Amino acid sequence: MEHPRNGGELDDADTVAEEINPVCGDRLRLALKIDNRTIKAARFLAYGCPPVLVCASALTELIQGKTVKDALQVTRKQLVEAVGGLPLRKQHAAALAIETLRSAIENKDSGGKPTFPT
Amino acid sequence: MVAAMLPYLTEKFGNASSVHRLGQEARAAVDRARREVATLIGARANEIVFVSGGTEANNLAIRGICEASAGQGRHIITSAIEHSSVRGICEALEKRGWEVTRLPVYEYGIVKVEDVHAALRPDTVLISVMLANNEIGTLQPIEEIGTLVRAEREHTTRKLWFHTDAVQAAGRMEVNVETLGCDLLSLSAHKLYAPKGTGALYVRRGVRLAPQNLGGHQERERRAGTEGVPGIVAFGEAARLAHLETNERTQHEERLRTIFENGVTQRIDDIVFNGDPARRLPHLSNISFRFIEGEGLLISLDLQGIAVSTGSACSSGTLEPSPVIIALGRNDELARGAIRFSFGKDNTEADVEDVLEVLPRVVEKLRQLSPLNKDRRLEAVSVE
Numbered sequence: 245m246e247h248p249r250n251g252g253e254l255d256d257a258d259t260v261a262e263e264i265n266p267v268c269g270d271r272l273r274l275a276l277k278i279d280n281r282t283i284k285a286a287r288f289l290a291y292g293c294p295p296v297l298v299c300a301s302a303l304t305e306l307i308q309g310k311t312v313k314d315a316l317q318v319t320r321k322q323l324v325e326a327v328g329g330l331p332l333r334k335q336h337a338a339a340l341a342i343e344t345l346r347s348a349i350e351n352k353d354s355g356g357k358p359t360f361p362t
Numbered sequence: 363m364v365a366a367m368l369p370y371l372t373e374k375f376g377n378a379s380s381v382h383r384l385g386q387e388a389r390a391a392v393d394r395a396r397r398e399v400a401t402l403i404g405a406r407a408n409e410i411v412f413v414s415g416g417t418e419a420n421n422l423a424i425r426g427i428c429e430a431s432a433g434q435g436r437h438i439i440t441s442a443i444e445h446s447s448v449r450g451i452c453e454a455l456e457k458r459g460w461e462v463t464r465l466p467v468y469e470y471g472i473v474k475v476e477d478v479h480a481a482l483r484p485d486t487v488l489i490s491v492m493l494a495n496n497e498i499g500t501l502q503p504i505e506e507i508g509t510l511v512r513a514e515r516e517h518t519t520r521k522l523w524f525h526t527d528a529v530q531a532a533g534r535m536e537v538n539v540e541t542l543g544c545d546l547l548s549l550s551a552h553k554l555y556a557p558k559g560t561g562a563l564y565v566r567r568g569v570r571l572a573p574q575n576l577g578g579h580q581e582r583e584r585r586a587g588t589e590g591v592p593g594i595v596a597f598g599e600a601a602r603l604a605h606l607e608t609n610e611r612t613q614h615e616e617r618l619r620t621i622f623e624n625g626v627t628q629r630i631d632d633i634v635f636n637g638d639p640a641r642r643l644p645h646l647s648n649i650s651f652r653f654i655e656g657e658g659l660l661i662s663l664d665l666q667g668i669a670v671s672t673g674s675a676c677s678s679g680t681l682e683p684s685p686v687i688i689a690l691g692r693n694d695e696l697a698r699g700a701i702r703f704s705f706g707k708d709n710t711e712a713d714v715e716d717v718l719e720v721l722p723r724v725v726e727k728l729r730q731l732s733p734l735n736k737d738r739r740l741e742a743v744s745v746e
Contacts, residue, residue: 245658245661245662245665246662246665248731251730251731252730252731253736262733269694269698271733271734272733273733288731289731289732289733289736290731290732290733291653291654291655291732291733291734292655292658293655293657293658294657294658294661297658297731
């Protein structure tokens with residue numbers, strides 16, 4: 245929380261996705277630069293409770309340098325472990341991060357058009 | 363205060379209900395504390411019931427009155443911005459067949475007396491409106507409601523009781539039960555700098571309550587259970603000091619708050635102050651920071667050694683934005699971005715300067731990470 249990593253946007257992103265937790269309004273936007281099926285850069289913007297920011301930051305660290313295929317293997321459990329654990333009632337923050345990553349990659353596969361929820 | 367309570371944690375460890383000398387020593391200390399707490403609010407000592415805190419005081423007042431008066435009616439009037447304990451009690455009573463009218467508080471967080479009057483019904487037995495709100499500090503027109511209640515009782519034969527939660531107000535303004543015209547008033551020791559775990563309910567002479575703790579004669583049959591003597595002694599000393607120092611503390615806290623609010627206004631854009639700018643407690647400032655979420659701001663400030671609070675709680679993925687801020691008509695974003703800053707007697711101008719130095723940086727950092735903020739900037743560019 246003190247030093248979130250990879251916050252911001254990517255001017256040359258290949259894909260961007262934004263997901264919202266409709267229950268509480270948490271919002272995560274993820275931008276990826278993908279080259280040769282490998283995630284070269286990941287940046288996030290997040291609105292929500294601290295675990296949302298922390299999970300987004302940890303996710304970008306976990307997936308940078310990974311192939312898209314390997315990045316899709318990252319589980320919610322691994323992300324929770326990467327942030328040092330989350331209380332039960334904050335698990336949704338990790339779920340939102342994984343969901344946003346999947347959307348971003350799906351967008352890339354469908355032509356790279358960003359989809360923002362309205 | 364610590365010095366006053368220490369003997370009751372060590373050599374004077376008697377149970378105030380015991381007959382022996384140690385017990386009587388404890389009893390005398392509890393009675394002294396009772397007089398101090400009574401003096402703080404202009405009451406008689408035998409009108410003070412010691413309890414475990416503000417929440418229990420509110421429970422004893424509302425449930426106690428409702429259970430004792432159920433035969434006369436089952437309607438309660440309260441406000442939309444009461445403390446969560448009052449909210450919770452009212453919801454529980456509704457499930458048992460009581461009807462509750464929650465008065466609106468409008469833009470500045472203040473109940474209108476005419477709304478209280480309009481809400482009165484022949485079966486209303488209790489009005490419970492807080493003296494000052496715990497999140498935004500706004501002061502409610504308790505004296506006027508007290509006058510209304512007295513007039514209502516004079517003109518009719520009805521039983522109608524008036525409770526006010528003064529937990530946040532005591533020690534921050536003059537609180538006098540005669541001036542306020544209330545029948546019941548809740549207090550908490552820790553708001554006066556005494557240890558947590560003690561509170562009191564003022565019960566006007568002649569008001570009948572159904573006790574909520576049963577099985578003991580303590581507190582004149584109104585609250586069974588062994589008295590927490592050290593906490594009560596500290597509460598008494600805290601009340602004595604608060605009574606002496608209220609004006610001085612109030613002026614100090616208000617001065618710090620003015621410096622703080624002027625500084626924040628100059629240094630941070632896109633903020634909204636919540637509550638009435640004038641009719642409020644001297645030590646609270648509640649501000650909504652747009653585009654960011656309060657909990658993130660709270661944690662970021664905490665990492666810098668600054669403790670603030672939010673009224674919202676994110677749990678199980680269900681965010682409950684502060685009902686108080688929502689009741690002011692603010693949207694979810696402003697309610698989620700609301701932070702309460704409170705200033706105490708021991709804070710200094712240097713503390714405020716520290717906050718003014720840290721806060722703009724932390725807000726800007728979180729806004730840099732906020733998609734709402736980015737979208738706002740894009741919109742601004744496209745409008746230009």
